[in-house]
Amino acid sequence: MFEDIKKNKMKSWFIVLLFLVFISLIVYYICMALDLGPMSIVIAMIFSIASTWGSYYYSDKIVLTLNKARPATKEENLKLVNILDALVVSSGLPCTPKLYIVEDTQPNAFATGRNPQNAVICVTTGLLDKLEYYELEGVIAHEMAHIKNYDIRLSAVVSVMVGFVVMLSDWFTRIAFWGGSRDRDNDSNGNAILMLIGLVFLILSPIFGKLMQLSISRKREFLADATAIEFTRNPDGLISALEKISGDPNQLKTANKSTENMYIVNPFRGKKSSSSLWSTHPSIEDRVEALRNLK
Numbered sequence: 001m002f003e004d005i006k007k008n009k010m011k012s013w014f015i016v017l018l019f020l021v022f023i024s025l026i027v028y029y030i031c032m033a034l035d036l037g038p039m040s041i042v043i044a045m046i047f048s049i050a051s052t053w054g055s056y057y058y059s060d061k062i063v064l065t066l067n068k069a070r071p072a073t074k075e076e077n078l079k080l081v082n083i084l085d086a087l088v089v090s091s092g093l094p095c096t097p098k099l100y101i102v103e104d105t106q107p108n109a110f111a112t113g114r115n116p117q118n119a120v121i122c123v124t125t126g127l128l129d130k131l132e133y134y135e136l137e138g139v140i141a142h143e144m145a146h147i148k149n150y151d152i153r154l155s156a157v158v159s160v161m162v163g164f165v166v167m168l169s170d171w172f173t174r175i176a177f178w179g180g181s182r183d184r185d186n187d188s189n190g191n192a193i194l195m196l197i198g199l200v201f202l203i204l205s206p207i208f209g210k211l212m213q214l215s216i217s218r219k220r221e222f223l224a225d226a227t228a229i230e231f232t233r234n235p236d237g238l239i240s241a242l243e244k245i246s247g248d249p250n251q252l253k254t255a256n257k258s259t260e261n262m263y264i265v266n267p268f269r270g271k272k273s274s275s276s277l278w279s280t281h282p283s284i285e286d287r288v289e290a291l292r293n294l295k
Helices: 002-033 039-057 059-067 080-093 126-131 133-148 151-183 187-213 221-234 234-248 285-292
Strands: 098-102 109-110 120-124
Touching: 039 151, 059 109, 059 120, 080 098, 080 133, 080 221, 098 126, 109 133, 109 151, 120 126, 120 133, 133 151, 133 221, 133 234, 221 234, 221 285, 234 285
Parallel strands: 098 120
Antiparallel strands: 109 120
């Protein structure tokens, strides 16, 4: 486990560095296309450093905002709080993660944060309504395993940074196609360059984002499942929870492509988890079989 944690930390810093370089190149070419001259490299470096720093230190807040999450309270969510408190003891985590709730009928959950000291576990109201005590315990234990293994830093950094790259690409393409049309005669060459670069990044950004998400190996889900059983000593609870969550037909309204890898089960109901090359999650059948083999 300690080796896995070390690898996750190294992957996180590698992705941060890669993001820094990628954003620098995008902004640099934008500035050059806008004919900003020598200032282009300065603007690119300032923008990329600021966006990278913000994405790393505020990734958890960004993800919670995207999911419209609110803090859980002991008065309304006593069962959830009690489960968390008990699992903190069995897991050996140094700090108790914060609890957040998303108002949605689909049962699902994720954990986020840059380290265990700043960790957050977020569950939907559908999860609280539809799962029994030991099923809910299995889900929370799974998310706490992600926290203990430092998967949360990797997934949060990837989700926010990938989303930012795609957003920047989209914004850049809009400038190229709409902004340039107002002054075609004065700078047709510059606008052509803008459109070409915007088109290239528009094509590459989703591919880049998918590859970044897949850098978080699906083996992390198997490891989190196994670690959760170490905390609860009850494979049946997590098995039942996984089957209920994957079988629920409701769509998660706040889910998006950049954060789909964070959830315990793929939130898009039209897209079943599979063992294909491009899947962010292993299949439920494979996870259940692995858990049964732990008995």
